[in-house]
Amino acid sequence: MKAKIHVTLKKGILDPQGKAIEHALETLGFKSVSNVRMGKYLELDVNEQDRGKAEAQVKAMCDKLLANTIIEEYRYELS
């Protein structure tokens, strides 16, 4: 199965990269933009047919390595 994972900073955690991107967009004339937050996107294949098992593995990967759950949260899609 293919997993598509988004890892983002938790709300309330300062995101200076997001801010820098926001300012750059404003400089380019996109004045209506706000709340830019930057995150990470990962794709991986899980060699597992059972959806429940695949999901459990992806969740464990996120909890253990792919996200630092002190400062980040994650969501994923399996297909």
Added chain:
Amino acid sequence: MNFGVIVFPGSNCDHDCGHVLGDVLGQKVIEVWHKETSLTGLDAVILPGGFSYGDYLRTGAIARFSPVMGAVKQFADAGGLVLGICNGFQILLEAGLLPGAMLRNRSLSFVCQDIHVRVENAATPFTGRCEPGQVLKLPIAHADGNYYTDEVTRSQLQANAQIVFRYCTPAGKVTPEANPNGSLDNIAGIRNAAGNVLGMMPHPERSAEEVLGNDDGRLIFLSMLDELKKAKLQLKMVGAG
């Protein structure tokens, strides 16, 4: 004393640590490759600075799963002295041996400059040679030194005297202007609750020789030596040495 310096793929401050401990302070230095699983015979362990695993994914995120980290955890759990410098501090945070996490510097820049820290707790094995409130000039060189933790943990750190170094002005005032990376409460270094594990972002190994113009950092290594010698003496007196 036997000091182990852990070397991860991408560590680059291991030689400086080895030089200070070995050449300047005359101690035995053992370079421990990250795949080793035994720290037997070591009196203290240093996790040096650098870019372990290229800081891929998150700084320290992959190094914390290196085989050696199981032994580091056991060493720490048994009360052994562990000092994490810069990337070493980041690895200790990711490994959960110290609480909290590192964010990208608020300025988004890699900051490479001399800063000052105030010794907030001079009663640790790493600051025994310092006076409370003493100001140390130390260099920093990092892009991810913006220490963060939630308010509950922060107030616990404060209450338990776990905040060991805070960024300050040369005169010792803790101000926002003196904070080079936006870290919470100007925190530059913390210890664990048991007090045997310290993480610090500044580099004491780069400021341990007068000839380099700054040797404030040597106090940290000397403090560790004092502690280790005291412990060995106590063992001798109890008849176990």
